[in-house]
Amino acid sequence: MQRITMATAPTSSGLTLDWEILSPSGPAIAFHASCIIKNQLYIHGGIFKYGSNVPSDKLYKLDLTSLIWSEVQAVGSPSLSHHACVSLDNRYMLLIGGWDGKARTCKVHVYDTSKDQWIHPTVQGFPDGAGLSSHTALLFSSGEIMIVGREGSLRTQRKHGSAYTLTGSVEKGLFTYSPHTSGTASRSGHTSNIVGSTLFIVGGRDDRLVEMHSGYQGVCLHGKITEKFSDIALKLKPLSKLPCGRKNHIAVSGSDALFIHGGETFDGRSREPVGEMYIITSKPKINFYKIGNSKVGRAGHSCANTGDRVIIHGGIGMGNRVYGDSYELKIK
Numbered sequence: 001m002q003r004i005t006m007a008t009a010p011t012s013s014g015l016t017l018d019w020e021i022l023s024p025s026g027p028a029i030a031f032h033a034s035c036i037i038k039n040q041l042y043i044h045g046g047i048f049k050y051g052s053n054v055p056s057d058k059l060y061k062l063d064l065t066s067l068i069w070s071e072v073q074a075v076g077s078p079s080l081s082h083h084a085c086v087s088l089d090n091r092y093m094l095l096i097g098g099w100d101g102k103a104r105t106c107k108v109h110v111y112d113t114s115k116d117q118w119i120h121p122t123v124q125g126f127p128d129g130a131g132l133s134s135h136t137a138l139l140f141s142s143g144e145i146m147i148v149g150r151e152g153s154l155r156t157q158r159k160h161g162s163a164y165t166l167t168g169s170v171e172k173g174l175f176t177y178s179p180h181t182s183g184t185a186s187r188s189g190h191t192s193n194i195v196g197s198t199l200f201i202v203g204g205r206d207d208r209l210v211e212m213h214s215g216y217q218g219v220c221l222h223g224k225i226t227e228k229f230s231d232i233a234l235k236l237k238p239l240s241k242l243p244c245g246r247k248n249h250i251a252v253s254g255s256d257a258l259f260i261h262g263g264e265t266f267d268g269r270s271r272e273p274v275g276e277m278y279i280i281t282s283k284p285k286i287n288f289y290k291i292g293n294s295k296v297g298r299a300g301h302s303c304a305n306t307g308d309r310v311i312i313h314g315g316i317g318m319g320n321r322v323y324g325d326s327y328e329l330k331i332k
Contacts, residue, residue: 016232017259017277019296019327022311026069027060028324029314031248033085034302035093036311037113039064041304041326042072042093043313044111045080050320055081055101059111062326064309076118078109084137086145092170096147097132104131104150108166108175119170125177126164127151134188134248137166138199141217146180148201150188185211189247194218195258195282202258202280206245206266210280222255223307225329229257232331233279238287243278250303252310252329257281259329261312262298272318273299296327 032046041062045055057079059072083098093111097104106126110119135149145166163184168175190204199213229252249263258280264273275294281287301315301323310329317323 016235016332017228017291017329018294018332019261019312020330021325022328023062023067023069023326026062026313026324026326027058028322029056029058030300030316030322031081032056032302032314033080033083033093033095033098034304034311034313035085035087036064036304036306036309037087037090037093040113041311041313042111042113043302044077044085044093044095045083045098046314047081048322050316050322053099053101055079055099062313064311072111072116074111074116074118076120077111078107078118078120080105080109082133084132084135084147086137086139088139088170094137094145094170096137096145096166097135099133104133106131106177108168110170112170119173121168121170121173121175123175123177134190134204136190136192136201138192138194139219141219143167146192146199146216147177148184148187148192149190149204184213189249189263191249191251191260193251193253193258195253195280196256198282200251200253200258200280200282202251202260203246203249203263205247209242209245212286218253221253221305221307223309225310225331226252226254226259226305226307228331229254229259229279230281230283232291233257233281233287233289236279236289236291238289242288243276243290246274248273248299248316250301250312252303252305256283259310261294262296262301262315264299273297273316298323 029046034043057077080098084096095109138146147164151162163180187204244267246263252259260278275297277291298315313326
């Protein structure tokens with residue numbers, strides 16, 4: 001594991017990145033899953049009310065050209081919240097794990113955007129009596145998917161520091177879990193991203209804000225927004241100490257930097273989701289830079305990234321309200 005080194009005193013700078021409203025009135029939802037496929041933002045599941053344990057089975061899409069929302073009516077959509085999502089072949093929305101209203105599950109569900117239908121592959125290899133929620137799913141260039149985060153009994157809150165590799169294909173209708181060799185700390189509500197060849201796991205606990213593991217190759221989604229992260233960091237001074245722990249935030253990777261927004265902090269300073277924005281650089285050493293505090297304070301929001309576009313939707317905001325707006329990250 002790589003050690004984090006910090007520099008001298010923090011400094012304040014004007015915002016160089018912030019969120020610009022994209023759609024003010026979409027589905028009000030939190031702890032849902034999202035991805036962008038063929039210029040459509042898809043969001044699935046989640047909860048409609050703060051603290052609810054009743055997940056939604058709704059699937060919506062936002063056309064990113066017309067900015068018109070529509071509900072996808074395909075039969076067989078699962079009821080899920082706190083699940084993870086990856087897109088495959090610019091066609092499939094792959095949902096992994098989550099809370100189904102009765103238990104945590106390890107099941108895999110696929111929405112085929114070309115055929116407008118749900119597919120429910122067979123899943124094998126996951127421990128009996130256990131499930132996943134508030135975990136992450138990270139697609140490798142090999143086609144394997146790394147699952148990091150909460151594993152426990154189907155009904156309890158018990159946490160374990162488990163990681164799995166998920167392999168398989170939609171065409172074969174079979175996905176298999178196998179234990180991953182990397183020992184990760186117990187986390188839930190964290191993020192997992194690859195910067196260069198380093199896996200960054202951030203948040204999900206009140207200590208060890210970030211851990212790093214080398215030797216990974218993710219699917220590159222670098223573009224005109226994400227490539228600017230390290231340039232923006234060069235205008236700032238590194239923080240002298242790590243930010244506090246947080247959960248239910250979002251993170252976006254660039255070629256050599258990581259952008260973090262929002263979440264709920266563990267330091268007791270705020271009972272509301274924060275709008276804090278940070279950049280973490282990995283070259284020539286690890287440093288944290290605070291961009292500023294966005295007015296968009298959210299937790300449990302989703303983030304979809306194409307490299308050229310970074311879009312968040314919904315989440316919990318001030319007063320524990322569940323929001324239905326969408327924002328796009330812009331350079332200011």
